Amino acid sequence: MTENLTTSAPGSLPIYLQITELLVRDIAAGRLIDGEKLPPEREMAAELGIAVGTLRKALAELQNRGLLERRQGSGNYIHAISDPKSVYAMFRLELIGGGGLPTAEVLSVDRLPKPQDLPPFGTADEAHRIRRLRRLNGQPAAVEEIWLDGNYVETLSREILSESLYLFYRTQLGLWIVRAEDQVGLGHLPDWAPIIFGQPPGNPVPQVLRMSFDQNGARAEISRSWFDHDVARYVARIK
Numbered sequence: 001m002t003e004n005l006t007t008s009a010p011g012s013l014p015i016y017l018q019i020t021e022l023l024v025r026d027i028a029a030g031r032l033i034d035g036e037k038l039p040p041e042r043e044m045a046a047e048l049g050i051a052v053g054t055l056r057k058a059l060a061e062l063q064n065r066g067l068l069e070r071r072q073g074s075g076n077y078i079h080a081i082s083d084p085k086s087v088y089a090m091f092r093l094e095l096i097g098g099g100g101l102p103t104a105e106v107l108s109v110d111r112l113p114k115p116q117d118l119p120p121f122g123t124a125d126e127a128h129r130i131r132r133l134r135r136l137n138g139q140p141a142a143v144e145e146i147w148l149d150g151n152y153v154e155t156l157s158r159e160i161l162s163e164s165l166y167l168f169y170r171t172q173l174g175l176w177i178v179r180a181e182d183q184v185g186l187g188h189l190p191d192w193a194p195i196i197f198g199q200p201p202g203n204p205v206p207q208v209l210r211m212s213f214d215q216n217g218a219r220a221e222i223s224r225s226w227f228d229h230d231v232a233r234y235v236a237r238i239k
Contacts (some may be wrong), residue, residue: 011163100238107143109130124150132144133197184206208234209222210222
């Protein structure tokens with residue numbers, strides 16, 4: 001269960017929330033099942049390379065979400081529920097083996113005229129283009145290009161963005177992404193993809209086109225993600 005946890009990058013989640021989200025995604029992927037007993041806390045903390053106090057904070061958060069039952073004198077047990085309230089609830093990429101903690105490295109942020117090849121969205125003539133490298137458990141898994149309608153905010157910078165853009169939208173812009181439509185197909189890796197992604201520009205790779213809608217039903221954002229099918233898979237669970 002040893003994972004790559006970070007706090008140095010701007011916008012990184014606190015370590016205890018990274019652990020919480022990692023466990024939430026493992027539950028959703030079936031790597032942790034309902035009723036399963038977790039290892040003793042000291043053993044689990046050592047495996048994750050964190051302090052016991054940090055782990056306990058993560059487990060308390062998991063318990064608050066209804067995903068953990070703490071039995072006095074017995075241990076901690078998984079309680080799988082249908083709505084885990086994850087920060088990454090709409091992030092559909094997982095490691096081939098399931099789960100994986102998502103992290104994001106912002107490559108660039110620019111305000112530009114909207115491209116003609118994107119589906120129509122928002123009402124402004126310009127949009128904020130955010131390019132990111134996405135990792136799962138520290139392994140490069142996808143590159144993504146997000147276009148947010150320019151009417152939601154005048155300026156954006158790399159420094160203020162959090163790893164979960166939807167969380168940033170909600171807390172900083174008052175914008176709630178309430179639903180999304182994904183179209184999965186085959187694309188070609190863009191020429192701005194960093195070398196660390198491990199594949200040459202133009203290489204055919206799976207692509208996800210997402211149209212995201214705000215709390216008023218307006219199409220607020222369009223994104224394109226290209227992912228490495230040797231590292232990640234796209235998962236949509238039907239409840």
